[in-house]
Amino acid sequence: EPEVTQTPSHQVTQMGQEVILRCVPISNHLYFYWYRQILGQKVEFLVSFYNNEISEKSEIFDDQFSVERPDGSNFTLKIRSTKLEDSAMYFCATRDIPNFTYNEQFFGPGTRLTVL
Amino acid sequence: DQQVKQNSPSLSVQEGRISILNCDYTNSMFDYFLWYKKYPAEGPTFxxxxxxxxxxxxxxxFTVFLNKSAKHLSLHIVPSQPGDSAVYFCAASECGRDYGGSQGNLIFGKGTKLSVKP
Incomplete structure (x- = not known):
């Protein structure tokens, strides 16, 4: 069964450093999302991406964050200058062509980001 | 601003019995609701x-019930099995806005940890 994959599984970085989190979507999916879950809290939407551009972003997704799909397969989330509060699990999710009654998003296993 | 609420952080059920997980929402524009299951160190599974x-x-x-007038949904698992033990997240979205774009981002509740005891 096709699945979303994410690398690395765990990233440790120093505050102020740049990190890039990578996701390989399910091959025929066209819609991509990033979510995060701070320890003990709920899963929060960060950004959605379609047709090589951002469709929607949350208040969390400030100028320090960016997304791109550089090679047509990987979907990346970049944090330019990490802060302690960026420590969280970051989940990539993807879904198929839209349907009015269909919005099942398939999640990757996540990347645990630890900012020291 | 909790648009999706799961007021029970945990639930313990005996194997073979019914598990009922509840979820309330406040945004009347939500038109699609999902339940995800999550094990530790894994991503949510639809x-x-x-x-x-x-x-x-x-x-x-698994059966999901939706009561729009009460803005309430519930997930029933019957019979419950020890393998069902996990955190269950309720999520909602506004699919109706998806006119070919990529809206439909999910708004999650905080989750309910279900423990099914043998």
Missing amino acids: LISISSIKDKNEDGR
Whole structure:
């Protein structure tokens, strides 16, 4: 069964450093999302991406964050200058062509980001 | 601003009995609801969903009920099995806005940890 994959599984970085989190979507999916879950809290939407551009972003997704799909397969989330509060699990999710009654998003296993 | 609320952080059920997980929402624009199951150190796994045009959807041991007037949905698992022990997240979205764009981002509740005891 096709699945979303994410690398690395765990990233440790120093505050102020740049990190890039990578996701390989399910091959025929066209819609991509990033979510995060701070320890003990709920899963929060960060950004959605379609047709090589951002469709929607949350208040969390400030100028320090960016997304791109550089090679047509990987979907990346970049944090330019990490802060302690960026420590969280970051989940990539993807879904198929839209349907009015269909919005099942398939999640990757996540990347645990630890900012020291 | 909690648009999706799961007021029970945990639930313990005996194997073979019914598990009922509840979820309330405040945004009347939500038109699609999903339940995800999550094990530690894994991503959420899609379980079952329901559109706002329905009030019930069933898939094997899992049934989701939607009460739009009360802005409430519930997930029933019967019979419960020890392998069902996990955190269950309720999520909602506004699919109706998806006119070819990529909206439909999910708004999650905080989750309910279900423990099914043998």
